[in-house]
Amino acid sequence: MTQISTINPATEETIATYDVMTSDVAFDKIEKCHKAFLAWRTKGHADRAPYLRKIAAALRDNADSLAMLMTEETGKLLRDGHTEVELCAQIFEYTAEHGPDILADEDRKHSGGEKRGMVTYPPIGVIYSIQPWNFPVYQPVRVLASNLMAGNGVILKHASICTGSGLMLHDICLKAGLPEGLFEVVIADHDTSDVMIEHKRVRGVTMTGSDGGGRHIGQVATKNLKKSVLELGSNDAYLVLEDADIELAVKTCVQGRLYNNGETCVSAKRFVVTEAVYDAFTSAFVEQMKAVQMGDPKDDDTQLGPLSSAEQFDTISEQVSKSIEGGANVLCGGSAPDRTGHYYPATVLANCQPGTPAYDDEIFGPVAAIIKAKDDADAMRIANDSRYGLGGGIFSKDEDKALQLARDHFDTGMVRINSFGAADPNMPFGGVKDSGFGREHGGFGMKEFVNAKAIYLP
Known part of the structure; x- marks a missing residue:
């Protein structure tokens, strides 16, 4: 049997x-x-x-x-x-x-x-x-x-x-x-x-x-x-627009990428950042990702536990390697520690290119893909340039503008504005496209x- x-x-x-x-x-x-x-x-x-x-x-x-x-x-x-x-x-x-x-x-x-x-x-x-x-x-x-x-x-x-x-x-x-x-x-x-x-x-x-x-x-x-x-x-895109509150965006995006060890379907995976705030966001985001404490998931102080299995670890490792081969730069993480367990560190990839896993696919682990956009309109274009359409997010101090983008332009089933969350019993859950x-x-x-x-x- x-x-x-x-x-x-x-x-x-x-x-x-x-x-x-x-x-x-x-x-x-x-x-x-x-x-x-x-x-x-x-x-x-x-x-x-x-x-x-x-x-x-x-x-x-x-x-x-x-x-x-x-x-x-x-x-x-x-x-x-x-x-x-x-x-x-x-x-x-x-x-x-x-x-x-x-x-x-x-x-x-x-x-x-x-x-x-x-x-x-x-x-x-x-x-x-x-x-x-x-x-x-x-x-x-x-x-x-x-x-x-x-x-x-x-x-x-x-x-x-x-x-x-x-x-x-x-x-x-x-x-x-x-x-x-x-x-x-x-x-x-x-x-x-x-x-x-x-x-x-x-x-x-x-x-x-x-x-x-x-x-x-x-x-x-x-x-x-x-x-x-x-x-x-999905490979949900979180847009950081030109008028975003950077401190809020960084804190929320770190939470959104690492929640449930990064193994969440509707979570922040691609971070599409406008050129005007790219350097400020990226430096602060990398700093916070580097500070994440990885360890025993039963410990109260642990912020990042292991991946779910050896198979998942191998998949993530291969996706990161292929993304680097395709032109991505590693800003932190990217290599697993020598220890028992299927641990993979909080990782940030920049300069992610179309045709690579970090840009096109769902990386189901604590790996963030940062993509630079020329402006707000270009950020929206990049976000929708995906075969997926489950969720996404928008960071902007202009809530009316963000709402209009979410309602009329974001091609997903769910959109978060200046926030992150996985599910709510009172709100519909599901996506479009693939x-x-x-x-x-x-x-x-x-x-x-x-x-x-x-x-x-x-």
Whole structure:
């Protein structure tokens, strides 16, 4: 029987070993989830809400153990793990509070307003959720909470390196009173995952990961006429305009690049800086990046932990090397320390060129790419010169100007003005172009996998 092991990236020690499921075992879980869905869909939205609130309370009760396991499996800072658990609890509470109204039946008129009509949002069945390792609880929760409220069942296939976190989330939900089978976890390889998408009981597929992985999963889902929601990462540009508050921009951009060890899809990755403030921003930014304290992710003083795996370390190292070969200059970092663990230092690359990873691709680690722009208009052009479009940021003392640029010109799903943040339960989350399609949070995710049904009354 094939097995996988989870490994602590800070110590390189094995945490646990798990058996990979056969397709028959995975199919049994799908059938079990479908059976639970048939009962769950009969409950009203208001009747589902208390289950979600109990899960939120259970997450807070288990925050210490869950945060610790996430740190051991992925290397994220322990305090960031606690923040993640609290965000997940808030997502469940937001969904419980607002779901019944968002998904309520809507009265409509038809035939020129002479006849009555109604639009309802019934659930569709089992939703297959394929999630990455960088936020081991948040990633599955943002799918789980909205679909439980909608009335669907959920099957989670988590990234192998955080298998334990996915299983712990499952156990917490069960102990909180969620009906057995409604949320299941599979440990499956890619081939089994593909045939799961084809299974007749699976009605929708949602995935967060690379654009390459999204293309494959999206094609399998489309071939089988299954709706999909894909969140596929980005190389978000943060614009530092000519009138930016440089002190604020530097502090915020360092935070945005290093949050979650730089392994966040919607985070600052490319820093497009206008010529007028380039020297001031770059010197201060490099100074703060050099001062970042790298170390044990469990220590309170640590600002940067290890990358999540040896594979991730090798990928980052190769991307940096190729960017340097393509003309980029290393202003700090760029070479790993000789120590146990998959540690990579805070790194700044300048003079990043089109055709290199630092300019074109997503570097999923603590590596910042600085790109000089002639002026504000050129900065906006460079920001949009990307196949991605998840998030971005603008630094300007003129908030009205920044808002106009964000609304009318920034070709992304999310824009931060003079700030950084990853997600909010009340705001839609998702992107455009190669960053995928569909939305989660802000109520939008609750309607991604429902049947918007038109009912005509006489």
